[in-house]
Amino acid sequence: MIILQWELQEMFPIILSNVTYADEYEGSFEDRRVLTYTLSFTAKFYLYGPVTDQKVIKSVQVDQYTDMPVNAPKREQRYTVTPSPVSADADDNFGFNETTSFFEDAKNFDEATGTDTEDA
Numbered sequence: 001m002i003i004l005q006w007e008l009q010e011m012f013p014i015i016l017s018n019v020t021y022a023d024e025y026e027g028s029f030e031d032r033r034v035l036t037y038t039l040s041f042t043a044k045f046y047l048y049g050p051v052t053d054q055k056v057i058k059s060v061q062v063d064q065y066t067d068m069p070v071n072a073p074k075r076e077q078r079y080t081v082t083p084s085p086v087s088a089d090a091d092d093n094f095g096f097n098e099t100t101s102f103f104e105d106a107k108n109f110d111e112a113t114g115t116d117t118e119d120a
Contacts, residue, residue: 012045056090058083063109074106 018040025033060081065073080099088094107116 010046012043015042015044017041058086061109075103075108077102078109 016039018038020038022036022038023033024036025031062079063075064077064079066076067073078099078101080101082097084095084097105116107118109115110117
């Protein structure tokens with residue numbers, strides 16, 4: 001487990017938007033009484049995710065279909081994005097290569113082999 005000490009000190013506003021209360025009791029006030037206050041507010045702050053040592057994502061591929069999977073859809077479009085240059089690292093200043101392909105072949109992408117296959 002990695003524990004990091006961050007030197008961040010940030011101020012963030014908390015905006016109180018509403019206050020309501022409920023006074024509930026059974027019998028007389030001395031027997032049992034519950035006062036419930038409800039505070040509605042908005043906190044504007046930054047949420048930092050975990051720090052990991054995972055590899056940088058170098059390629060993203062999205063296949064778009066004509067319908068939902070239960071209706072045996074046909075593949076229509078593939079959208080692929082890679083960094084430019086491909087050797088770019090997370091801390092580098094780089095651009096992206098975007099590729100859009102259109103299909104009428106009804107094939108599916110097999111993640112195990114990395115190839116397009118016919119429906120079984």
